[in-house]
Amino acid sequence: MLALDQGRHVRWTVLTVNFLILAAAYASLSTWSVAVPFVQRSFHLTAGQVQLGASVLILGYAIGSFAEGQIAARIGMKRTGVIALVLLLVAQALIPLAPVYWLILVLRFVQGWGIIWFLATNMTTPFFPLARRGLAAGIIASAIPLGVGLGGVLAGAVLSRTGSWTQTFFYFDGLLLIIAALWFAGARDVKGAPETADATGPREPSPYRSRVGWLVALCTFCSAFQLLGLYTLLPVYAYTLGYSPSQAGIALLIGGLSGAVTAPIGGIVSDALIARGYPPLRARAYVMALGGFLIAALGTFLLPFVAPAGFAALLFIIVIAGWNAPSSLIGALPTELMRTPESAGKLFGLVILVGLPGGAISPYVVTLIVSNAGWVWGFAALGFASLVGVALGMLAPRVRDSRAAEPTVAAVVD
DSSP states (O other): OHHHHHOHHHHHHHHHHHHHHHHHHHHHHHHHHHHHHHHHHHHTOOHHHHHHHHHHHHHHHHHHHHHHHHHHHHHOHHHHHHHHHHHHHHHHHHGGGOSSHHHHHHHHHHHHTTOOHHHHHHTTGGGSOHHHHHHHHHHHHHHHHHHHHHHHHHHHHHHHHHOOHHHHHHHHHHHHHHHHHHHHHHOOOOOSOOOOSOOSSSOOOOGGGOHHHHHHHHHHHHHHHHHHHHHHHHHHHHHHTTOOHHHHHHHHHHHHHHHHHHHHHHHHHHHHHHHTTOOHHHHHHHHHIIIIIHHHHHHHHHHHHHGGGOHHHHHHHHHHHTOOHHHHHHHHHHHHHSSSHHHHHHHHHHHHHHHTHHHHHHHHHHHHHHHHHOHHHHHHHHHHHHHHHHHHHHHGGGOOOSSOOOOOOOOOOO
């Protein structure tokens, strides 16, 4: 078994560097959310036009992840990660130098290719036995909201001090460069086959024909629509309530910390259920639906009613709306549904290709809703997407691919 053969120090080193690079990448993306009003004024844009910057990035993220899944199967994940990070660093440096907005949109698309959630997760989870894989995926997934939150605070602080959104991008590019060097030193390609939830039965089908995989992809679409839409629009909403860029950054941080805590908890709970005899898919899916999507939906629906009561009320409801347990389990499932890292990588690429457009269209669609109907209906749209995720998550364990029945897996602990 790969996870046991490699040793504990290797798996935790790989997890640490992948956590750091994913957190740094998402922290760099927060510069856009906090800088949106400044970019809008600099280029004389409408609200819809400026939100295209977020949508285009997520589109690049989705298409890039799918393409990188194919590339990684040929040249390995680490080499693919190097290519992705070079694209991220170059785009981050060039965006503040762009003289016209359409060029910024092109660079945002390129920047999306460097957000390596797929690579970070697929380079990490196979090093862990099945009974700890939810925890590993949860820790990696927690880097996403944590990076967004910390990036929001840092970007807000830089903007408050300098008043320059361009300097904010340069600061974060330097941070990314340092973390990328650490990642290159510690990251390793997976060698061999990981322990899977279904190691017997017929030859595994193509990752692109997995019905469960497509349901996971649609769950990702709902998660991205709600969560990335929330992160993108939260600073704008905070400004409408009269808060400063620093306070908007703090709100992002609190939302990020909520996800950073709940994502590993979701993984731990599903691991515990598997150890007690629950089929892995059912354990992951039910925790994702009931312990993640449902709570986030409730918080998102209530946000515009609670937040106006004061800054403390805003922070409280952001904790609930930012509940991020689903992403940890979405990260674990491809490795468990497929038998090889190459197939798992392709499935994860498909999941992101189908799922991340939810985050691409969300800022633009919800901005249009807010412009015409107000913030209550805008947040209601985000909450409804999360409710759809509940339904899809509950449905996933009832669907079977053309393989042997999923066995009950006992805990594997070394």
